[in-house]
Amino acid sequence: xxxxxxxxxxxxxxxxxxxxxxxxxxxxxxxxxxxxxxxxxxxxxxxxxxxxxxxxxxxxxxxxxxxxxxxxxxxxxxxxxxxxxxxxxxxxxxxxxxxxxxxxxxxxxxxxxxxxxxxxxxxxxxxxxxxxxxxxxxxxxxxxxxxxxxxxxxxxxxxxxxxxxxxxxxxxxxxxxxxxxxxxxxxxxxxxxxxxxxxxxxxxxxxxxxxx
Numbered sequence: 001x002x003x004x005x006x007x008x009x010x011x012x013x014x015x016x017x018x019x020x021x022x023x024x025x026x027x028x029x030x031x032x033x034x035x036x037x038x039x040x041x042x043x044x045x046x047x048x049x050x051x052x053x054x055x056x057x058x059x060x061x062x063x064x065x066x067x068x069x070x071x072x073x074x075x076x077x078x079x080x081x082x083x084x085x086x087x088x089x090x091x092x093x094x095x096x097x098x099x100x101x102x103x104x105x106x107x108x109x110x111x112x113x114x115x116x117x118x119x120x121x122x123x124x125x126x127x128x129x130x131x132x133x134x135x136x137x138x139x140x141x142x143x144x145x146x147x148x149x150x151x152x153x154x155x156x157x158x159x160x161x162x163x164x165x166x167x168x169x170x171x172x173x174x175x176x177x178x179x180x181x182x183x184x185x186x187x188x189x190x191x192x193x194x195x196x197x198x199x200x201x202x203x204x205x206x207x208x209x210x211x212x
Contacts, residue, residue: 002201010042017041020103021068027099028066032092037065039133039159043203044072047131047157051076054155056128061085062116062142063134063159067096067103073131074105084110086119087134120145127151133159136178139185147194150211156195161186162205 002010017025021044029035039047051059051073057080061070064087074083087096090113100109112119116134120142126149132142139158150156163182165171172179189197189209197209 007042014042014045017044020099021071023102024066024068024071024099027095028068031095032066039065039069039072040203043159043206044068046202046206048072048076050155050157051129054129055081056154057081058125058127059083059129059131060120060123060127060146061131061133062120063087063132064092064096064111065089065133066092067099067111069131069133070109070111071099071103071105073129074103074108077108082108082110084112084123086112086114086116088113088115117141117145125149126154128154130154130156131159132156136160136163136181136185139181140188143185143188147192147211152211154211156207156209156211158185158189158207158209160204161199161207162201164204167205 025038028038047069055078059073061073061083064070064085070083070085077083093113097111100106100111117138127146128151130146130150132139146156161182163179166179167183167186186207189195189207195209195211197207200206200208
């Protein structure tokens with residue numbers, strides 16, 4: 001969403017990836033379709049720092065992909081805290097579990113494969129932080145499933161909220177289903193009196209909504 005030279009400046013002034021995250025980045029680009037879905041160092045460090053500041057006990061991630069963001073968030077967790085991460089793509093499971101083992105954070109990451117719409121109701125307890133980064137069509141449904149289970153003061157982060165700028169009519173030729181879903185989600189959060197919210201122009205946009 002910003003010119004490449006400016007993003008490279010941001011990247012140069014963000015803490016570098018370590019060997020584990022660099023390996024995940026390389027393997028994702030070599031072996032996985034749509035590697036640009038990877039969170040990357042700027043967003044990853046942002047999420048890690050949010051976890052360190054918010055000190056959540058129970059974190060839910062909807063959309064694991066290759067595990068980059070999950071590892072970043074897990075690194076910020078205090079002892080006794082945990083992260084449940086959900087993904088529907090079973091083909092990536094062996095690779096992602098391997099990355100989690102390499103990270104040394106297996107004891108903090110509960111990785112589950114399946115449809116998040118079915119898995120979320122099966123999870124016991126409430127959440128202190130939720131990161132939504134899955135299929136855009138279901139963003140509003142994911143929000144509805146977690147908002148009542150988010151503890152007061154808890155935060156929902158949702159990725160790709162600017163959708164390559166297509167949230168603006170001037171930046172699209174027609175309104176496709178994914179863009180319509182993002183627009184619906186953004187307005188749902190904006191109109192929800194239970195939360196206070198802000199959109200951050202980080203990469204493709206992050207919605208941050210704090211439960212009152």
